Amino acid sequence: MGTLVAVPLYLLMVSWSVLLLLAAITVGFVVGIYLCGRTSEDMGVHDHGSIVWDEFIGFWVTMLLTPVMEWQTVLAGFIIFRFFDIVKLWPISWLDKKIHGGFGIMLDDIVAGLMSMVVLREGHQYFGWW
Template sequence: MRLSTVIASVFGIGYFRIAPGTVMSAAAMPPAFLIALYGGGAALLAASIAVFVIGIYACGDHVRATGREDPSECVIDELAGQWLACAFAVMPIGAASGVISLPALALAFVFFRLFDIWKPWPVSWADQKLEGGLGVMADDMLAGLMAGLVVTLIRVMVPL
């Protein structure tokens, strides 16, 4: 198996037969919590960006090798997007500074999956217009950004 495939599938998680993207998003939550716990939201944001960059190359190579655009086994995009949504969920807001809210993380999971599956604009634009590794990764990062913004808005209105 190619190294790019191992990375793009996040060590085989992408080969789950049922809902590999959702499985990856769920598997991303415990490490997201630990990164946030020990490094804060900024560390989780940095980890998301690092995974995004690595994913562009790994998915690009995997797409070229298989000849398929956005293969379902490429789930590193869910990892990056889910961590981005979670970074917003743990960023300090007012009196909630330094507090990791499990309900906020759960909302980040739900809204990320919703936007990743539903693909509202601009997620749909990235999904349809971008190709290769960037095309695989960008729509999930936009879904993560949208989910993060929704969770932030909820956190501002309702203490979680």
């Protein structure tokens, strides 16, 4: 469960500006394409469970535009991202099946992160989650 390890790393970055965090996510995405692709090739398995860098980046995308930093917000982001990452609703499921290599491994988690970010922000908007 790489997302759990992504949480403390995110907490180290939470004070960064949105622009700096976006830059870190972008660099992490590009590096992840290579790392995840190479690891997948070496293991002979597409998106093996031990490949977790994609989950780091996906969780960071989830939290990218979160305006308030409280443990409940981080927990909600974690749970929502894990839901989308595990259940793989469309279009995540389509990307997971159709886009291969490191780019595909990274892309489905980026989309899961974007969908999670929307749910997290809308939860705040409509239900006052934080």
